[in-house]
Amino acid sequence: MLxxxxxxxxxxxxxxxxxxxxxxxxxxxxxxTILKVVxxxxxxxxxxxxxRVRRPGNVxxxxxxxxxLEYALAHPQSSTKMIRKIMxxxxxxxxxx
Numbered sequence: 001m002l003x004x005x006x007x008x009x010x011x012x013x014x015x016x017x018x019x020x021x022x023x024x025x026x027x028x029x030x031x032x033t034i035l036k037v038v039x040x041x042x043x044x045x046x047x048x049x050x051x052r053v054r055r056p057g058n059v060x061x062x063x064x065x066x067x068x069l070e071y072a073l074a075h076p077q078s079s080t081k082m083i084r085k086i087m088x089x090x091x092x093x094x095x096x097x
Contacts, residue, residue, distance in 0.1 A: 002047070005034055012038075 008014035
């Protein structure tokens with residue numbers, strides 16, 4: 001794609017058209033796609049995008065009172081100290097004022 005872009009005098013619209021002509025099968029990059037790749041190459045020196053690093057959805061989630069109540073009802077033998085210890089892994093502030 002970048003070779004075709006250079007071949008077309010750095011004109012993304014012409015490069016997209018030429019790419020379509022040379023590779024009629026499959027998907028073709030749009031003018032915007034070509035420009036994004038060129039921009040990424042200039043800024044980072046790499047044409048591939050970085051894999052997105054996402055944190056798990058439940059990290060940093062505060063324990064809701066409903067969660068505590070549900071746990072306490074399901075485990076009536078548990079003390080508040082035990083529940084606090086279990087919920088501490090979820091960064092809860094249960095039982096503290």
